Amino acid sequence: MEHTQEQQLLQAAAAGDLVKLNQLTDEGVDVAYQDPETGMSALMHAADERKKEAVEMLLEAGTPWNLLDKDGYCAGEYAAGCPELVELLLGWGAQAEMVLGAAERASRGQSASTSSAVNSDYLQQRLHYSADGTKLLDADGEAVMMGWEGPLMERHAEVICSHGPDRAGPGRGGDVLNVGFGLGLIDEAIQRHRPRSHTIIEAHPDVYKHALDKGWDKRANLLLGRWQDVLPTLGDRKFDGIFFDTYGEYYGEMSDFHELLPKLLKPGGVYSFFNGLAPDNIFFHTVEGRVAQLELETLGLTTSYERVAIKEAIDEEVWEGVRNKYWKLPFYFLPTCIFNAPQQS
Numbered sequence: 001m002e003h004t005q006e007q008q009l010l011q012a013a014a015a016g017d018l019v020k021l022n023q024l025t026d027e028g029v030d031v032a033y034q035d036p037e038t039g040m041s042a043l044m045h046a047a048d049e050r051k052k053e054a055v056e057m058l059l060e061a062g063t064p065w066n067l068l069d070k071d072g073y074c075a076g077e078y079a080a081g082c083p084e085l086v087e088l089l090l091g092w093g094a095q096a097e098m099v100l101g102a103a104e105r106a107s108r109g110q111s112a113s114t115s116s117a118v119n120s121d122y123l124q125q126r127l128h129y130s131a132d133g134t135k136l137l138d139a140d141g142e143a144v145m146m147g148w149e150g151p152l153m154e155r156h157a158e159v160i161c162s163h164g165p166d167r168a169g170p171g172r173g174g175d176v177l178n179v180g181f182g183l184g185l186i187d188e189a190i191q192r193h194r195p196r197s198h199t200i201i202e203a204h205p206d207v208y209k210h211a212l213d214k215g216w217d218k219r220a221n222l223l224l225g226r227w228q229d230v231l232p233t234l235g236d237r238k239f240d241g242i243f244f245d246t247y248g249e250y251y252g253e254m255s256d257f258h259e260l261l262p263k264l265l266k267p268g269g270v271y272s273f274f275n276g277l278a279p280d281n282i283f284f285h286t287v288e289g290r291v292a293q294l295e296l297e298t299l300g301l302t303t304s305y306e307r308v309a310i311k312e313a314i315d316e317e318v319w320e321g322v323r324n325k326y327w328k329l330p331f332y333f334l335p336t337c338i339f340n341a342p343q344q345s
């Protein structure tokens with residue numbers, strides 16, 4: 001039986017046959033073709049068989065790095081076990097995502113301060129705190145924040161409170177900013193580090209009221225509003241530590257926030273964010289983490305990720321009453337981003 005051009009492409013990719021791949025691409029074969037039964041693309045075949053040059057060629061020829069097979073695996077996962085190939089695909093994916101992100105930002109053509117709220121639907125909904133205080137749910141039963149994240153928030157607080165130029169002495173936690181109150185887990189943890197000042201920005205009126213009911217206006221500088229609107233009112237205030245964890249916003253909003261960091265952080269200050277980037281696929285998650293790392297690097301921040309095991313979220317009971325299980329991975333990559341601006345003399 002004669003093989004179609006597309007089937008020949010898959011075979012040539014698996015064999016690492018560059019001559020045949022060149023010939024087929026010159027003839028205009030569809031490089032994004034996926035086997036109808038398995039969903040495997042030529043790039044997946046080449047990655048699976050560790051054919052590095054074929055992987056490079058196929059990427060250059062325009063094969064999408066992020067196709068999924070029938071079982072939900074991408075080429076990066078087929079490359080698992082071969083660090084060189086994984087790194088190649090990671091780097092390619094991150095660059096592609098950065099180009100896409102830049103194009104999206106350009107097409108929006110708006111600055112953070114003038115953009116209308118992408119999460120305005122969320123901000124107008126009634127929210128609900130579970131009786132045991134372990135869940136904050138939106139009107140559709142989607143979890144805005146859950147108690148299983150407590151240990152992660154403890155570690156994030158430790159990171160943003162234990163670095164920075166002003167951490168010695170009674171206010172050893174320095175000047176700290178948290179964006180997004182939720183269950184107040186990170187704010188409780190920040191308080192244990194005795195910050196010199198503690199600012200909280202919260203946009204949702206129900207969450208703000210909850211925080212007021214818990215007396216947070218006496219423990220911290222609690223500000224109602226979206227960070228996009230509140231930050232410009234803070235003038236030249238600078239912080240030793242900043243944490244960012246909002247809800248209903250996209251990476252574009254986080255990217256807008258990142259652009260403000262050189263103005264908001266003291267030299268040597270630390271930033272961290274809830275790393276829920278593309279959490280449904282480990283390879284996409286890693287690519288998005290790399291994108292954030294590269295983006296922060298251009299702003300003068302050095303990012304490292306700490307792998308933290310997650311036991312709590314694996315327990316199905318934790319998700320009772322929650323519409324969508326938003327975390328399935330058994331680990332979490334916790335970011336520490338240090339601002340390298342030169343120290344002022």
Ligand SMILES: C[S@@+](CC[C@H](N)C(=O)[O-])C[C@H]1O[C@@H](n2cnc3c(N)ncnc32)[C@H](O)[C@@H]1O
Pocket residue numbers: 119144145153179180181182183184185186187201202203204207225226227228245246247248249
């Ligand atoms: C995931 S929760 C934060 C959880 C928090 N880290 C904790 O430890 O409990 C996200 C919070 O961000 C708030 N939020 C959403 N958009 C915001 C915005 N643009 N500015 C400030 N807060 C926002 C939400 O109302 C919600 O309370």
